[in-house]
Amino acid sequence: GNSVTQMEGPVTLSEEAFLTINCTYTATGYPSLFWYVQYPGEGLQLLLKATKADDKGSNKGFEATYRKETTSFHLEKGSVQVSDSAVYFCALSDRNTGTASKLTFGTGTRLQVTL
Amino acid sequence: DSGVTQTPKHLITATGQRVTLRCSPRSGDLSVYWYQQSLDQGLQFLIQYYNGEERAKGNILERFSAQQFPDLHSELNLSSLELGDSALYFCASSGSRLAGAHNEQFFGPGTRLTVL
Numbered sequence: 316g317n318s319v320t321q322m323e324g325p326v327t328l329s330e331e332a333f334l335t336i337n338c339t340y341t342a343t344g345y346p347s348l349f350w351y352v353q354y355p356g357e358g359l360q361l362l363l364k365a366t367k368a369d370d371k372g373s374n375k376g377f378e379a380t381y382r383k384e385t386t387s388f389h390l391e392k393g394s395v396q397v398s399d400s401a402v403y404f405c406a407l408s409d410r411n412t413g414t415a416s417k418l419t420f421g422t423g424t425r426l427q428v429t430l
Numbered sequence: 431d432s433g434v435t436q437t438p439k440h441l442i443t444a445t446g447q448r449v450t451l452r453c454s455p456r457s458g459d460l461s462v463y464w465y466q467q468s469l470d471q472g473l474q475f476l477i478q479y480y481n482g483e484e485r486a487k488g489n490i491l492e493r494f495s496a497q498q499f500p501d502l503h504s505e506l507n508l509s510s511l512e513l514g515d516s517a518l519y520f521c522a523s524s525g526s527r528l529a530g531a532h533n534e535q536f537f538g539p540g541t542r543l544t545v546l
Binding site: 349351357358359360361364404408416417418419420421422423 | 432463465472473474475478486488520522534535536537538539540
């Protein structure tokens, strides 16, 4: 079955540091890949997505590239802010055939950014 | 704001009881998904409905059931509750008939269930 593996957290960084959160996946076929973010006390928000190999998703300074050869979708940001403190989830979805399919999530990585 | 609403926000109940969680999808979305987020199991898919019909089932216990109504809102029913059912339950929607099929899901704020 499908699975997603994320690096263990928490990750603690100083403001303006470079962020990488590793994500690798196992899936049959060609999944779509997502990063979701969960701020304290809130639901999940889609941060970015990529639907095919070599696609780069980007949003709010975050980027991730769909690497089929390494089955990875690592999240990066060049300069983190305190407001980026949250839990980040990598997820995949089977390629849809007309309706979306369930998301398989990683365990989440907590990011804490300090001044 | 994702456009997905869930009620109630918090629910505290006792073991053995039954509760109903409600979800209203984004306007035009046909699919509704239910997920459970717990400390030990992480985020797990429970069940999907598409336009009123069950489409996929995940790790949903037999004590749990769901349905999607003609107006596309959905309810998740949890019965014979156990301490281990305490979790955050999320609803997500996708598949807007206006935008065409796509696989992006939009999440509601969740219902936090505490079983005492």
